[in-house]
Amino acid sequence: MSSQKPSIPKGTRDFTPAEMLRRNYIFDTIREVFQNFGFQPIETPAMENLSVLLGKYGDEGDKLLFRILNSGDFLSGASHQDLQLDNAPGLSLKISSKGLRYDLTVPFARYVVQHRNEISFPFKRYQIQPVWRADRPQRGRYREFYQCDADIIGSDSLINEVELIQLVDEVFRRLGIKVQVKLNNRKILAGIAHAIGAEGSLTDITIAIDKLDKIGQEKVNEELAQKGLSAEAIDKLQPILLMQGTDEEKFGLLQRTLAGSAIGIDGIAEMQEIFEILHLLELRHLVSLDLTLARGLNYYTGAIIEVKATEVQIGSVCGGGRYDDLTGIFGMPGTSGVGISFGADRIYDVMLESNLFGESSHKSTQVLFANFGKAEERYCLRLLTQVRKAGISAELYPEAAKMKKQMTWADKKEVAWVVLAGKEEMEQNKLTLKNMRSGEQISCTLDQMINRVKDVAGA
RNA sequence: GUGCGUGUAGCUCAGUUGGUUAGAGCAUCGGAUUGUGGUUCCGAGGGUCGUGGGUUCAAGUCCCAUCAUGCACCCCA
Numbered sequence: 001m002s003s004q005k006p007s008i009p010k011g012t013r014d015f016t017p018a019e020m021l022r023r024n025y026i027f028d029t030i031r032e033v034f035q036n037f038g039f040q041p042i043e044t045p046a047m048e049n050l051s052v053l054l055g056k057y058g059d060e061g062d063k064l065l066f067r068i069l070n071s072g073d074f075l076s077g078a079s080h081q082d083l084q085l086d087n088a089p090g091l092s093l094k095i096s097s098k099g100l101r102y103d104l105t106v107p108f109a110r111y112v113v114q115h116r117n118e119i120s121f122p123f124k125r126y127q128i129q130p131v132w133r134a135d136r137p138q139r140g141r142y143r144e145f146y147q148c149d150a151d152i153i154g155s156d157s158l159i160n161e162v163e164l165i166q167l168v169d170e171v172f173r174r175l176g177i178k179v180q181v182k183l184n185n186r187k188i189l190a191g192i193a194h195a196i197g198a199e200g201s202l203t204d205i206t207i208a209i210d211k212l213d214k215i216g217q218e219k220v221n222e223e224l225a226q227k228g229l230s231a232e233a234i235d236k237l238q239p240i241l242l243m244q245g246t247d248e249e250k251f252g253l254l255q256r257t258l259a260g261s262a263i264g265i266d267g268i269a270e271m272q273e274i275f276e277i278l279h280l281l282e283l284r285h286l287v288s289l290d291l292t293l294a295r296g297l298n299y300y301t302g303a304i305i306e307v308k309a310t311e312v313q314i315g316s317v318c319g320g321g322r323y324d325d326l327t328g329i330f331g332m333p334g335t336s337g338v339g340i341s342f343g344a345d346r347i348y349d350v351m352l353e354s355n356l357f358g359e360s361s362h363k364s365t366q367v368l369f370a371n372f373g374k375a376e377e378r379y380c381l382r383l384l385t386q387v388r389k390a391g392i393s394a395e396l397y398p399e400a401a402k403m404k405k406q407m408t409w410a411d412k413k414e415v416a417w418v419v420l421a422g423k424e425e426m427e428q429n430k431l432t433l434k435n436m437r438s439g440e441q442i443s444c445t446l447d448q449m450i451n452r453v454k455d456v457a458g459a
Numbered sequence: 460g461u462g463c464g465u466g467u468a469g470c471u472c473a474g475u476u477g478g479u480u481a482g483a484g485c486a487u488c489g490g491a492u493u494g495u496g497g498u499u500c501c502g503a504g505g506g507u508c509g510u511g512g513g514u515u516c517a518a519g520u521c522c523c524a525u526c527a528u529g530c531a532c533c534c535c536a
Contacts, residue, residue, distance in 0.1 A: 010528080060534055063460090103536090131536085136460095138530060147536065207534090297535085316536065343536025372494070407496035422494060436496070 011135070011143025022357050026175065026344055027128055030148045033171045034126040037163065039150045042125050044107040046132075047098045054099075056106045056329070058298045064133045066100040067092055100132040104149040105299070105339055106326065112153055112337075113330040121154025121335070128344075140314040140346050151339030153327075158270060161303045161322065162277045164340045168307055168318060169283045171342065176356045178310045179285050179317065184293040185271050185303050186321070188254065191264015192291075195257055196236040198229055205229070206294035209241065213292065217241060240291060247275060247289045254291075270302060299323040305340060312350045318342045364414045366453060367394040370406050372422040379426050380419070383446055390450045392457075410436060417453055 008014065015023060034041075047068055054062055070077070078094040101107050104127045112119065128148045137143055150167060152160040165181060172179045189209075193202040204227040208220050215223075220241070224234050240257060243250050251272055258264030271289060278287055295304045302322035309317050320340035327335045351357055367387055369380040380396050387394040397406045410418050420432040425443075433449050434441045444452070 007527090058534090064534080133535075135534075137528095141535075145536065295535085314536095319536065341536065346536055370494080402492095403494050404492080404496075406494095409496085411496040418495080420494065424494095432494090434495075439496085441495085 009143065011137035011141075013142065013144075021363060022351070023344065023348060025357065026347055026351070027146075027148070029174050030171055030342055030344070031126070031128065033167060033174065034148075034150050036170075037124075037150070037167050039124045039126040042108075042111060042127055043129060044101070044104070044111055044127070046100060046130070048101050048107055048110070050093070050097055050099045052110050052330075053102055053106060056299060056326075057102055061102060061298075064135055065102055066132045066134050067096040068098040068100065069096055070098075101129075102133060103131050103297075104129060104147050104341065105151065105297075105323070108149070108151055108153075108339075109323075109326040109337070110330055112335070113327050113332040116332060119154075122152055122160075123154055124150070124152045126150045140349055142345055145346075146344040148342040148344055149339055151337055153337030153339075154335055156336050158273050158303075159277070160338050161274050161305075162281070164320065164338065165274075165278065165287060165305065166281060166283065168305070168340060169285050169287075172307070173284045175347065175351065177317070177347065177350055177354070179307050180310050181285055181287040182290040182293045182306045182308070183271065183274065183287060183303060184290055184295075185267040186300050187263050187267025187270065187302060188258070188291065189267075189294065191254075191258040191261035191267055192237070192240055194261040194264060196233040198233045201227060201229055205237070209292050210294035212241060243291060250289055250291070267302070274303065295319060295321060297321075299326050301325070302336075303338065309350045312353045314346050314349055316343070317346045317350060364416075365395050366392050366415070366457065367417045367419055368406075368410045368413075368415045369394065369396040369419045369421065370403065371397040371400045372420075373400045376400075376422055376426065380421050383419070383421065383431065386446060387450060387453075390454070392450065392453055416456075419449065 031041075050065070050067065053065055057064075074095045078091060108125065108127065112123065126149060128146065130144055130146050132144050135141055135143060150164065152163070165183075168179075168181060189206050190199075190202055193199050193205055198205065205224065208223045208227070211223070212220055217238075221234050224237070225231070239253065243253055251268060254268050255265070258268065275287075275289070290306075293304060293306050295306065300321040301324040304321035305319060306316045307318035308315075318340060320338070322336065322338040324336045325333060326337065327333070369384055371377055371380070377396065377400070384394055384396050397409065407418065416436055418434045418436060420434060420441075425431045428443075430443055430445055431449060432441055432443050433452065442452075
């Protein structure tokens with residue numbers, strides 16, 4: 001029989017015990033902060049109906065959706081014509097009706113509409129689950145990754161934006177990651193488009209502006225011209241692109257520039273209020289207005305947030321914003337929400353690179369009972385139960401392998417203590433306790449052993 | 460979808476202007492030590508050199524194709 005080479009799909013990963021301990025440390029930290037801020041957990045299915053997902057993330061997003069082939073005779077829904085025409089998007093709708101979720105926000109909007117009668121608004125939920133994107137994997141980019149989302153839906157108050165920023169500040173404080181929080185507002189971006197007379201090109205403008213720090217002013221202008229923006233409009237855009245100074249100075253310039261745009265004025269007022277409240281709070285990380293922040297997700301309508309690690313280059317580790325009418329598509333208009341999403345996998349990469357995982361994430365079995373044979377096994381099994389009842393994680397090596405093998409095994413697993421209980425110990429109703437770090441060995445009773453292990457663990 | 464790079468043992472890699480039987484370290488397993496690991500010594504297993512074709516007396520090495528993978532763009536957590 002020929003064996004096949006085992007592999008996993010591109011952009012997916014296995015996680016070792018050591019990695020899982022560290023990943024769980026991140027999830028636990030984020031979860032604690034979510035709960036501390038009053039968010040409640042939900043989960044939604046890995047797959048959604050395609051009708052829920054399509055059209056919510058822009059054309060690019062639709063392309064990146066993983067689609068699930070219908071079960072059984074999946075071709076039955078497709079006509080001969082469908083198969084013959086070179087029409088992949090059309091055909092895919094005939095043979096696939098489900099897809100893997102692309103983010104947690106859209107499924108949440110669907111959840112809210114479906115459960116609206118059980119929810120008392122404003123509803124604050126958190127959700128920690130994997131999402132899938134058919135992107136080309138590279139550094140910090142995976143096809144399967146975890147998002148940790150906190151959203152508040154059913155409240156227009158800007159307090160919510162501020163709370164999320166506070167939450168972000170707290171999560172990264174606890175994890176020890178240095179970050180920079182950038183804020184912008186879609187309404188301001190719309191106002192800019194209006195002010196330079198190019199409302200129709202809002203998306204092109206925001207995407208081009210977003211690249212400013214990457215490709216520079218000239219290239220951005222070239223790209224805008226290529227997208228069909230008039231020279232006059234590009235000209236008018238320059239003062240905004242090059243805007244420098246304090247947030248107050250930026251707001252001043254914006255107010256003058258966007259004076260003719262109601263939506264722009266509205267956006268400025270929102271941001272001013274958010275900053276005003278933020279100034280009352282003591283935040284650890286710098287929060288700044290960044291007009292080049294665009295964010296491609298189509299559903300954002302108001303404030304947008306992005307968080308970048310300052311010491312590791314990996315793209316954003318956290319992003320979010322306000323969406324005024326995501327539930328409207330599902331038949332429940334007028335319910336505004338705002339949310340934030342932490343990218344657990346990128347946070348992991350940042351922490352690994354910056355050496356931020358402490359010993360707290362190093363947890364293994366505390367006590368291993370060496371196995372000497374059948375009779376000793378029985379003896380140890382009774383002791384083992386009592387050790388576990390005392391709250392100490394313990395296990396018995398499952399077979400009477402050579403001592404060297406058992407000790408090596410304990411060493412590799414970073415077990416702190418090994419209990420040796422053979423014939424001699426059984427006769428004296430005692431056991432030998434070995435400290436794997438120091439190599440020191442003592443003879444003692446079960447109670448003495450439990451106290452010793454607990455003492456050292458507590459110290 | 461576009462561009463550039465890389466594929467040799469489980470992992471990291473060496474392999475000369477093409478030249479006889481493809482190597483090392485780490486890891487794994489076994490022994491030295493049948494009740495003692497982290498440092499020693501000895502030994503063993505493990506390879507269709509990504510795959511297919513071509514050039515050549517001869518290809519891990521050169522050429523082409525293909526697949527996989529990494530990076531950049533796009534987009535994003």
